[in-house]
Amino acid sequence: MTVDIDTLYEMLDEEQPIEIQEAALREARKIKSLSVLMQPVEYKLSWKNCAKVICEKNDEELNNYTYEMLEWLQDLNWPGAFLIMERLEKMDPQLLVHAFIYKVK
Numbered sequence: 200m201t202v203d204i205d206t207l208y209e210m211l212d213e214e215q216p217i218e219i220q221e222a223a224l225r226e227a228r229k230i231k232s233l234s235v236l237m238q239p240v241e242y243k244l245s246w247k248n249c250a251k252v253i254c255e256k257n258d259e260e261l262n263n264y265t266y267e268m269l270e271w272l273q274d275l276n277w278p279g280a281f282l283i284m285e286r287l288e289k290m291d292p293q294l295l296v297h298a299f300i301y302k303v304k
Contacts, residue, residue, distance in 0.1 A: 211245035227252045237267040250279025254286040265298035
């Protein structure tokens with residue numbers, strides 16, 4: 200099954216039946232450009248499932264996305280924020296240093 204990105208976001212919506220969310224998660228895991236999973240503005244109800252996919256990636260895969268992941272923590276009420284926080288806690292601290300300094304400035 201291949202779906203366009205808008206359909207995928209709709210399928211990742213937390214209010215969808217679990218079977219649809221699971222199918223969407225399988226598709227989302229195939230995405231190489233993780234930037235499309237970083238808080239898609241039009242689809243806030245998909246954020247938690249987007250975070251699940253992001254958090255499955257290894258440090259090397261996430262290295263280019265640490266800024267976006269830190270931005271996700273601006274509001275811990277945002278869907279998926281705690282998942283992202285837990286994943287960042289497991290990352291090699293050296294990968295976060297530059298992103299953290301940039302965000303603090």
